[in-house]
Amino acid sequence: MTAGQGFRGAAAVVGIGSPRYHKRGTSEDSALTLILKAILAACDDAGADPRGIDGFVSYANDMNEGLVVGASLGVREVRWSTMVWGGGGGGVAAAVNAAAAAVATGQAECVAVYRGITEADDGRQSYGKGHFPPLLTAHGIVTPAQICALRTQRLLEAGGVPRSAMEALTEVSYLHAQQNPDAAAYGKPLDPGVYADSRWIAEPLRLFDCSRENDGASALLVVPAERAKEFAQPPAYVLSGVQGAGPDWSEQLENDEAYTSAGFHPALVSRMWNTAGIKAGEVDVVQVYENFTGPAVASLIDVGLCPPGAAAGEFMTADNLRAPGGGLSVNTSGGNIAEGFVHGIGLAVEAVRQIRGTSPNQVEGAGVSLLLGGPMAPLVSATVFGSETAL
Numbered sequence: 001m002t003a004g005q006g007f008r009g010a011a012a013v014v015g016i017g018s019p020r021y022h023k024r025g026t027s028e029d030s031a032l033t034l035i036l037k038a039i040l041a042a043c044d045d046a047g048a049d050p051r052g053i054d055g056f057v058s059y060a061n062d063m064n065e066g067l068v069v070g071a072s073l074g075v076r077e078v079r080w081s082t083m084v085w086g087g088g089g090g091g092v093a094a095a096v097n098a099a100a101a102a103v104a105t106g107q108a109e110c111v112a113v114y115r116g117i118t119e120a121d122d123g124r125q126s127y128g129k130g131h132f133p134p135l136l137t138a139h140g141i142v143t144p145a146q147i148c149a150l151r152t153q154r155l156l157e158a159g160g161v162p163r164s165a166m167e168a169l170t171e172v173s174y175l176h177a178q179q180n181p182d183a184a185a186y187g188k189p190l191d192p193g194v195y196a197d198s199r200w201i202a203e204p205l206r207l208f209d210c211s212r213e214n215d216g217a218s219a220l221l222v223v224p225a226e227r228a229k230e231f232a233q234p235p236a237y238v239l240s241g242v243q244g245a246g247p248d249w250s251e252q253l254e255n256d257e258a259y260t261s262a263g264f265h266p267a268l269v270s271r272m273w274n275t276a277g278i279k280a281g282e283v284d285v286v287q288v289y290e291n292f293t294g295p296a297v298a299s300l301i302d303v304g305l306c307p308p309g310a311a312a313g314e315f316m317t318a319d320n321l322r323a324p325g326g327g328l329s330v331n332t333s334g335g336n337i338a339e340g341f342v343h344g345i346g347l348a349v350e351a352v353r354q355i356r357g358t359s360p361n362q363v364e365g366a367g368v369s370l371l372l373g374g375p376m377a378p379l380v381s382a383t384v385f386g387s388e389t390a391l
Contacts, residue, residue, distance in 0.1 A: 008275055009391045011100035012228040012235035015048055015221035017041025018349045021184050021340030025119040027215035032064045034217035035116035036072055042219045047232035048110065053221070055080030055111030057099045059091025060343050062115055063122060069114070080108035084243070084381075088144065089289040089336075089344035090263075090374025094381035096348055097241030099222035109223065115345035116217030144291055145210060148376050149202035152294025155260040156204060160309040161301075163204065165316035166293035169330070170195060170208050170337055172321040173290075177334030180360040184212055185338035209293040211336035218345040220352065236355035236369070236385040240276035242268050243381035262295050262375035264302035264382070272303070276368075276384040280304040283384075284366040285329045285354045287347035288375070290336050295375030300330075303372065303382070323361040332361040344373060348383075355387050 017038040027034065043050045050073045056066025057080075066081030080102040084091035092115070099111035132142055141147060155161050174190040177183035190208060198207035221231075228235035246265035248258045258265075273279060280303060290296035297316060300306035305328060306315050315327075323329035333339045333350040340346055351371040353359040369385040 007100070007104060007241065008239050008277065009237045009386070010104035010225050011222055012225050012237045013096070013220050013352045013385070014223050014228055014231040014233060014235050015042035015046030016219070016349045016352050017043070017045060018182070018218040018346060019216065020182050021342070022215035023184075024213045024215060027118045027120070029118070031116040031118045031121040031217065032068070032072065034118065034215070035064050035069060035114050035219065038116065038217040038219035039069070039073065039112050039114060042112065042221045045233060046221050048221060050074070051076050053110050053112050054078060055099065055102050055108030057082050057084070057095045057102075057111055057113045058115055059084035059095040060087060060089065060115065064116060069112070080111060084379070086374065086377060086379025088291060088374050088377035090377035090379035090381055091243075092289060092344040092348055092373035092381065093241065093371045093383040094243035094373065094379065096220065096222065096238065096371070096383045097243060097381065099220075100238040100241055103222055103224045109227070111222045112219050113222060113348070114217060114219040115343045117342050118215040119213070143202070145202040145205055148292045148295050149205045151260055151298075151376050152292065153204050155294055155298055159260045161297060162310060162313035165297045165306075165312045166209055167195065168316040168318050168321060169290060169293045169296055171318040173331050173335045173338040175318060175322055176332050176361045177338035180333050180339060183334040183339040184214060185334060205292050205294065208337070211291050212341040214340040214342055216340060216342040218342060218349050220348060234356050235388070236352040237388070237391060238383060239278070239368070239386040239390065240272050240384040241382070242272045242275070243379060244268055245379055260298060262298035262302045263377065263380040264299060264372075268380070269303050272382050272384065276386075278368060278384070282368055283328070283370045284368050285323065285332060285363045286370045286372065287331055287335070287351045288372040289344045289347060290331065291375070291377075293337070299372045299375040323359070323363050329361070329363045332359050332363065347371060347373075351383070351385050355385050
Protein backbone atom coordinates (compact mmCIF):
# COMPACT_ATOMS: atom_id res chain seq x y z
CA MET A 1 0.00 0.00 0.00
CA THR A 2 1.44 3.39 -0.96
CA ALA A 3 1.49 6.26 1.52
CA GLY A 4 -1.97 7.75 1.97
CA GLN A 5 -3.96 4.94 0.36
CA GLY A 6 -5.36 3.86 3.73
CA PHE A 7 -7.15 7.22 3.68
CA ARG A 8 -8.84 6.47 0.34
CA GLY A 9 -12.57 5.94 0.75
CA ALA A 10 -12.40 5.94 4.56
CA ALA A 11 -14.73 8.94 4.95
CA ALA A 12 -17.73 10.35 3.16
CA VAL A 13 -19.82 13.50 2.96
CA VAL A 14 -23.44 12.65 3.77
CA GLY A 15 -25.04 16.07 4.28
CA ILE A 16 -24.78 19.51 2.72
CA GLY A 17 -26.41 22.80 3.64
CA SER A 18 -26.12 26.01 1.68
CA PRO A 19 -28.74 28.70 2.33
CA ARG A 20 -29.07 31.47 -0.24
CA TYR A 21 -26.34 34.05 -0.52
CA HIS A 22 -26.98 37.63 0.55
CA LYS A 23 -25.57 40.73 -1.05
CA ARG A 24 -22.55 41.89 0.93
CA GLY A 25 -23.61 43.72 4.06
CA THR A 26 -27.33 42.93 3.81
CA SER A 27 -27.78 39.80 5.95
CA GLU A 28 -30.00 40.29 8.98
CA ASP A 29 -28.31 37.29 10.59
CA SER A 30 -24.85 37.19 12.13
CA ALA A 31 -22.19 34.95 10.63
CA LEU A 32 -22.69 32.52 13.53
CA THR A 33 -26.43 32.35 12.90
CA LEU A 34 -25.84 31.68 9.20
CA ILE A 35 -23.38 28.92 10.08
CA LEU A 36 -25.87 27.31 12.45
CA LYS A 37 -28.58 27.47 9.79
CA ALA A 38 -26.22 25.88 7.27
CA ILE A 39 -25.29 23.05 9.65
CA LEU A 40 -28.95 22.42 10.53
CA ALA A 41 -29.77 22.35 6.82
CA ALA A 42 -26.99 19.79 6.30
CA CYS A 43 -28.45 17.69 9.13
CA ASP A 44 -31.92 17.88 7.59
CA ASP A 45 -30.42 16.87 4.26
CA ALA A 46 -28.70 13.85 5.81
CA GLY A 47 -31.48 12.91 8.22
CA ALA A 48 -29.01 13.39 11.07
CA ASP A 49 -29.50 14.56 14.65
CA PRO A 50 -27.52 17.82 15.11
CA ARG A 51 -26.76 16.78 18.70
CA GLY A 52 -24.77 13.86 17.31
CA ILE A 53 -22.18 16.11 15.65
CA ASP A 54 -18.95 15.75 17.60
CA GLY A 55 -16.43 17.57 15.42
CA PHE A 56 -16.05 20.98 13.80
CA VAL A 57 -13.62 22.26 11.17
CA SER A 58 -13.28 25.64 9.49
CA TYR A 59 -10.54 27.61 7.77
CA ALA A 60 -9.25 31.04 6.78
CA ASN A 61 -9.55 32.62 10.20
CA ASP A 62 -13.27 31.91 10.62
CA MET A 63 -14.23 33.88 13.72
CA ASN A 64 -16.76 31.29 14.85
CA GLU A 65 -14.93 28.64 16.86
CA GLY A 66 -16.07 25.05 16.81
CA LEU A 67 -16.66 25.00 20.55
CA VAL A 68 -19.01 27.96 20.26
CA VAL A 69 -20.81 26.41 17.29
CA GLY A 70 -21.15 23.12 19.16
CA ALA A 71 -22.51 24.80 22.28
CA SER A 72 -25.03 26.72 20.19
CA LEU A 73 -26.22 23.49 18.61
CA GLY A 74 -26.44 21.70 21.96
CA VAL A 75 -24.22 18.81 20.89
CA ARG A 76 -23.60 15.98 23.35
CA GLU A 77 -19.80 16.12 23.08
CA VAL A 78 -17.07 17.89 21.10
CA ARG A 79 -14.29 15.44 20.25
CA TRP A 80 -12.61 17.35 17.41
CA SER A 81 -12.28 21.07 16.73
CA THR A 82 -9.71 22.53 14.39
CA MET A 83 -8.89 25.46 12.11
CA VAL A 84 -6.85 25.19 8.92
CA TRP A 85 -4.14 27.84 8.72
CA GLY A 86 -3.53 29.84 5.54
CA GLY A 87 -5.27 32.79 3.94
CA GLY A 88 -7.77 32.97 1.14
CA GLY A 89 -9.59 29.86 0.00
CA GLY A 90 -6.54 27.63 0.29
CA GLY A 91 -8.08 25.84 3.25
CA VAL A 92 -11.46 24.93 1.76
CA ALA A 93 -10.47 21.45 0.60
CA ALA A 94 -8.02 21.08 3.50
CA ALA A 95 -10.94 21.55 5.91
CA VAL A 96 -12.79 18.65 4.29
CA ASN A 97 -9.59 16.62 4.45
CA ALA A 98 -9.12 17.39 8.16
CA ALA A 99 -12.65 16.24 8.87
CA ALA A 100 -12.07 13.07 6.84
CA ALA A 101 -8.85 12.38 8.76
CA ALA A 102 -10.69 12.81 12.06
CA VAL A 103 -13.41 10.29 11.28
CA ALA A 104 -11.08 7.89 9.47
CA THR A 105 -8.88 7.63 12.58
CA GLY A 106 -11.71 7.39 15.09
CA GLN A 107 -11.20 10.84 16.59
CA ALA A 108 -14.81 11.77 15.77
CA GLU A 109 -17.96 10.22 14.31
CA CYS A 110 -19.64 13.17 12.59
CA VAL A 111 -17.74 16.35 11.71
CA ALA A 112 -19.29 19.56 10.43
CA VAL A 113 -17.12 21.50 7.95
CA TYR A 114 -18.29 25.09 7.68
CA ARG A 115 -17.44 28.64 6.69
CA GLY A 116 -19.51 31.77 7.26
CA ILE A 117 -18.94 35.44 6.51
CA THR A 118 -20.91 38.64 6.93
CA GLU A 119 -19.57 42.10 6.31
CA ALA A 120 -21.04 43.26 9.62
CA ASP A 121 -19.04 40.65 11.57
CA ASP A 122 -15.95 40.17 9.44
CA GLY A 123 -15.52 43.46 7.56
CA ARG A 124 -14.41 43.81 3.98
CA GLN A 125 -11.75 41.48 2.62
CA SER A 126 -11.99 39.12 5.57
CA TYR A 127 -10.21 36.57 3.37
CA GLY A 128 -7.04 38.68 3.34
CA LYS A 129 -6.56 39.50 7.00
CA GLY A 130 -3.07 38.83 8.32
CA HIS A 131 -1.57 37.82 4.98
CA PHE A 132 0.04 41.01 3.72
CA PRO A 133 3.56 41.11 5.17
CA PRO A 134 5.83 44.17 4.91
CA LEU A 135 7.46 42.86 1.75
CA LEU A 136 4.13 43.50 0.03
CA THR A 137 2.64 46.44 1.88
CA ALA A 138 5.84 48.48 1.64
CA HIS A 139 5.33 48.48 -2.11
CA GLY A 140 1.62 49.28 -2.04
CA ILE A 141 0.39 45.69 -2.45
CA VAL A 142 -2.47 45.54 0.04
CA THR A 143 -5.20 43.46 -1.64
CA PRO A 144 -5.49 39.92 -3.01
CA ALA A 145 -6.39 41.36 -6.43
CA GLN A 146 -3.03 43.11 -6.66
CA ILE A 147 -1.03 40.01 -5.72
CA CYS A 148 -2.91 37.82 -8.17
CA ALA A 149 -2.79 40.45 -10.91
CA LEU A 150 1.01 40.51 -10.81
CA ARG A 151 1.20 36.73 -11.08
CA THR A 152 -1.51 36.59 -13.73
CA GLN A 153 0.30 39.16 -15.88
CA ARG A 154 3.39 37.00 -15.66
CA LEU A 155 1.29 33.94 -16.59
CA LEU A 156 0.12 35.75 -19.72
CA GLU A 157 3.44 37.28 -20.73
CA ALA A 158 6.02 34.67 -19.73
CA GLY A 159 3.76 31.63 -19.65
CA GLY A 160 2.15 32.37 -22.99
CA VAL A 161 -1.38 31.68 -21.74
CA PRO A 162 -3.89 33.75 -23.78
CA ARG A 163 -6.29 36.06 -22.02
CA SER A 164 -9.17 34.19 -23.67
CA ALA A 165 -8.62 31.37 -21.14
CA MET A 166 -9.64 33.73 -18.34
CA GLU A 167 -12.57 35.09 -20.29
CA ALA A 168 -13.88 31.57 -20.91
CA LEU A 169 -13.97 30.82 -17.19
CA THR A 170 -16.08 33.92 -16.52
CA GLU A 171 -18.33 33.14 -19.48
CA VAL A 172 -19.06 29.57 -18.41
CA SER A 173 -19.58 30.61 -14.78
CA TYR A 174 -22.35 32.99 -15.83
CA LEU A 175 -23.82 30.39 -18.18
CA HIS A 176 -24.01 27.87 -15.34
CA ALA A 177 -25.49 30.45 -12.96
CA GLN A 178 -28.48 30.92 -15.26
CA GLN A 179 -29.58 27.37 -14.38
CA ASN A 180 -29.02 27.85 -10.64
CA PRO A 181 -31.84 29.77 -8.91
CA ASP A 182 -29.69 30.19 -5.79
CA ALA A 183 -26.88 31.93 -7.66
CA ALA A 184 -26.31 35.64 -7.17
CA ALA A 185 -26.07 36.01 -10.96
CA TYR A 186 -29.24 34.00 -11.70
CA GLY A 187 -31.31 35.89 -14.24
CA LYS A 188 -28.36 38.19 -14.96
CA PRO A 189 -26.53 36.80 -18.00
CA LEU A 190 -23.24 38.45 -18.86
CA ASP A 191 -22.85 39.95 -22.31
CA PRO A 192 -19.30 39.55 -23.69
CA GLY A 193 -19.22 43.25 -24.49
CA VAL A 194 -20.03 44.13 -20.90
CA TYR A 195 -17.18 41.92 -19.73
CA ALA A 196 -14.74 43.49 -22.20
CA ASP A 197 -15.74 47.03 -21.23
CA SER A 198 -15.77 46.47 -17.48
CA ARG A 199 -13.35 48.49 -15.39
CA TRP A 200 -9.90 47.34 -14.40
CA ILE A 201 -9.58 46.17 -10.82
CA ALA A 202 -5.86 45.41 -11.09
CA GLU A 203 -4.62 44.88 -14.63
CA PRO A 204 -4.97 42.31 -16.21
CA LEU A 205 -7.99 41.57 -13.98
CA ARG A 206 -11.24 43.27 -14.91
CA LEU A 207 -14.33 43.49 -12.72
CA PHE A 208 -15.82 40.21 -13.96
CA ASP A 209 -12.53 38.35 -13.47
CA CYS A 210 -13.03 38.83 -9.74
CA SER A 211 -15.04 36.78 -7.27
CA ARG A 212 -17.94 38.30 -5.40
CA GLU A 213 -18.13 39.10 -1.71
CA ASN A 214 -21.30 37.81 -0.11
CA ASP A 215 -22.84 37.32 3.30
CA GLY A 216 -23.54 33.65 3.73
CA ALA A 217 -22.50 30.23 5.02
CA SER A 218 -22.42 26.60 3.95
CA ALA A 219 -21.70 23.33 5.72
CA LEU A 220 -20.91 19.68 5.01
CA LEU A 221 -21.24 16.63 7.29
CA VAL A 222 -18.41 14.08 7.16
CA VAL A 223 -18.70 10.58 8.65
CA PRO A 224 -16.74 7.30 8.56
CA ALA A 225 -17.36 5.35 5.35
CA GLU A 226 -18.85 2.40 7.23
CA ARG A 227 -21.63 4.68 8.49
CA ALA A 228 -22.28 6.44 5.16
CA LYS A 229 -25.33 4.40 4.19
CA GLU A 230 -27.10 5.13 7.47
CA PHE A 231 -28.03 8.56 6.11
CA ALA A 232 -30.65 9.77 3.68
CA GLN A 233 -28.46 10.87 0.76
CA PRO A 234 -26.01 9.09 -1.54
CA PRO A 235 -22.54 9.52 0.00
CA ALA A 236 -19.66 11.32 -1.67
CA TYR A 237 -16.57 9.39 -0.61
CA VAL A 238 -13.25 11.16 -0.05
CA LEU A 239 -10.82 9.38 -2.39
CA SER A 240 -7.90 11.70 -1.78
CA GLY A 241 -7.01 14.86 0.10
CA VAL A 242 -3.87 16.98 -0.03
CA GLN A 243 -2.72 20.35 1.20
CA GLY A 244 0.48 22.31 1.57
CA ALA A 245 3.11 24.49 -0.03
CA GLY A 246 6.44 23.77 -1.68
CA PRO A 247 9.84 24.96 -0.42
CA ASP A 248 9.76 27.86 -2.87
CA TRP A 249 6.20 28.93 -2.04
CA SER A 250 5.38 30.94 1.07
CA GLU A 251 4.21 34.34 2.24
CA GLN A 252 7.43 36.01 1.08
CA LEU A 253 9.45 33.53 -0.96
CA GLU A 254 8.72 32.34 -4.48
CA ASN A 255 11.27 31.58 -7.16
CA ASP A 256 10.85 32.61 -10.77
CA GLU A 257 9.46 29.26 -11.87
CA ALA A 258 6.88 29.13 -9.08
CA TYR A 259 5.69 32.71 -9.52
CA THR A 260 3.05 31.94 -12.15
CA SER A 261 2.04 28.65 -10.53
CA ALA A 262 -1.13 28.39 -8.50
CA GLY A 263 0.95 26.65 -5.81
CA PHE A 264 0.08 23.03 -6.62
CA HIS A 265 3.67 21.82 -6.73
CA PRO A 266 4.49 18.49 -8.47
CA ALA A 267 4.92 16.41 -5.30
CA LEU A 268 1.51 17.48 -3.99
CA VAL A 269 -0.17 16.77 -7.33
CA SER A 270 1.47 13.36 -7.52
CA ARG A 271 0.22 12.47 -4.03
CA MET A 272 -3.29 13.57 -4.95
CA TRP A 273 -3.58 11.33 -8.01
CA ASN A 274 -1.68 8.38 -6.50
CA THR A 275 -3.80 8.31 -3.34
CA ALA A 276 -7.02 8.60 -5.34
CA GLY A 277 -5.85 5.83 -7.65
CA ILE A 278 -6.75 7.77 -10.78
CA LYS A 279 -5.19 9.91 -13.48
CA ALA A 280 -6.07 13.49 -14.36
CA GLY A 281 -8.03 12.39 -17.42
CA GLU A 282 -10.41 10.36 -15.27
CA VAL A 283 -11.88 13.41 -13.51
CA ASP A 284 -15.48 14.03 -14.56
CA VAL A 285 -16.05 17.52 -13.14
CA VAL A 286 -14.02 20.21 -11.37
CA GLN A 287 -14.82 22.97 -8.90
CA VAL A 288 -11.79 25.28 -8.91
CA TYR A 289 -11.46 28.13 -6.44
CA GLU A 290 -11.41 31.28 -8.54
CA ASN A 291 -10.72 34.25 -6.35
CA PHE A 292 -9.72 35.60 -9.76
CA THR A 293 -9.78 33.93 -13.17
CA GLY A 294 -6.02 33.93 -13.73
CA PRO A 295 -5.16 31.86 -10.64
CA ALA A 296 -7.93 29.38 -11.47
CA VAL A 297 -6.46 28.80 -14.94
CA ALA A 298 -3.06 28.31 -13.28
CA SER A 299 -4.60 25.68 -10.96
CA LEU A 300 -5.96 23.66 -13.84
CA ILE A 301 -2.54 23.80 -15.50
CA ASP A 302 -0.72 22.81 -12.30
CA VAL A 303 -2.76 19.64 -11.78
CA GLY A 304 -2.54 18.56 -15.42
CA LEU A 305 -6.11 19.19 -16.50
CA CYS A 306 -5.32 22.10 -18.83
CA PRO A 307 -2.27 22.33 -21.11
CA PRO A 308 0.18 25.18 -20.51
CA GLY A 309 1.02 28.05 -22.84
CA ALA A 310 -0.95 28.90 -25.95
CA ALA A 311 -2.71 25.52 -25.90
CA ALA A 312 -4.56 26.64 -22.77
CA GLY A 313 -6.63 28.94 -24.96
CA GLU A 314 -7.76 26.02 -27.10
CA PHE A 315 -8.76 24.02 -24.02
CA MET A 316 -10.31 26.87 -22.04
CA THR A 317 -13.44 27.61 -24.06
CA ALA A 318 -16.98 27.94 -22.75
CA ASP A 319 -18.12 25.01 -24.90
CA ASN A 320 -15.43 22.75 -23.43
CA LEU A 321 -16.00 23.86 -19.84
CA ARG A 322 -19.78 23.85 -19.70
CA ALA A 323 -22.16 21.22 -18.37
CA PRO A 324 -23.62 19.15 -19.72
CA GLY A 325 -21.65 18.25 -22.80
CA GLY A 326 -18.28 19.86 -22.24
CA GLY A 327 -15.01 17.97 -22.30
CA LEU A 328 -14.29 18.98 -18.68
CA SER A 329 -17.11 20.78 -16.91
CA VAL A 330 -15.87 23.43 -14.47
CA ASN A 331 -17.62 25.41 -11.69
CA THR A 332 -21.02 24.04 -12.49
CA SER A 333 -22.99 26.07 -9.93
CA GLY A 334 -21.48 29.37 -11.13
CA GLY A 335 -18.54 29.32 -8.72
CA ASN A 336 -17.28 32.23 -6.66
CA ILE A 337 -17.67 34.48 -9.68
CA ALA A 338 -21.35 33.94 -10.45
CA GLU A 339 -22.95 31.81 -7.72
CA GLY A 340 -21.59 33.58 -4.66
CA PHE A 341 -18.45 33.97 -2.58
CA VAL A 342 -18.12 32.76 0.99
CA HIS A 343 -14.48 31.79 0.83
CA GLY A 344 -15.21 28.99 -1.61
CA ILE A 345 -17.27 26.75 0.68
CA GLY A 346 -20.02 26.69 -1.96
CA LEU A 347 -17.59 24.98 -4.34
CA ALA A 348 -17.23 22.11 -1.86
CA VAL A 349 -21.00 21.77 -1.67
CA GLU A 350 -21.27 21.71 -5.47
CA ALA A 351 -18.53 19.08 -5.74
CA VAL A 352 -20.71 16.82 -3.58
CA ARG A 353 -23.87 17.64 -5.54
CA GLN A 354 -22.21 16.39 -8.71
CA ILE A 355 -21.53 13.00 -7.12
CA ARG A 356 -25.14 12.85 -5.94
CA GLY A 357 -26.49 13.83 -9.36
CA THR A 358 -28.31 16.91 -8.04
CA SER A 359 -26.33 19.80 -9.53
CA PRO A 360 -28.26 22.49 -11.41
CA ASN A 361 -25.86 21.71 -14.26
CA GLN A 362 -25.36 18.00 -13.78
CA VAL A 363 -22.58 16.09 -15.53
CA GLU A 364 -24.13 12.79 -16.56
CA GLY A 365 -22.73 9.85 -14.64
CA ALA A 366 -20.23 11.92 -12.67
CA GLY A 367 -18.24 9.48 -10.56
CA VAL A 368 -15.13 11.56 -9.79
CA SER A 369 -15.46 15.18 -8.67
CA LEU A 370 -12.40 17.33 -7.92
CA LEU A 371 -12.29 20.32 -5.58
CA LEU A 372 -9.29 22.69 -5.86
CA GLY A 373 -8.77 25.34 -3.20
CA GLY A 374 -6.72 28.49 -2.90
CA PRO A 375 -4.78 29.21 -6.09
CA MET A 376 -1.93 31.67 -5.56
CA ALA A 377 -2.70 31.70 -1.81
CA PRO A 378 -0.17 30.86 0.94
CA LEU A 379 -1.71 27.38 1.20
CA VAL A 380 -3.38 25.26 -1.47
CA SER A 381 -5.46 22.12 -1.06
CA ALA A 382 -7.50 19.61 -3.03
CA THR A 383 -10.08 16.90 -2.40
CA VAL A 384 -11.08 14.15 -4.81
CA PHE A 385 -14.64 12.97 -4.21
CA GLY A 386 -15.98 9.74 -5.66
CA SER A 387 -19.22 7.83 -5.94
CA GLU A 388 -19.56 4.28 -4.66
CA THR A 389 -18.69 2.97 -8.13
CA ALA A 390 -15.38 4.89 -7.99
CA LEU A 391 -14.20 3.09 -4.83
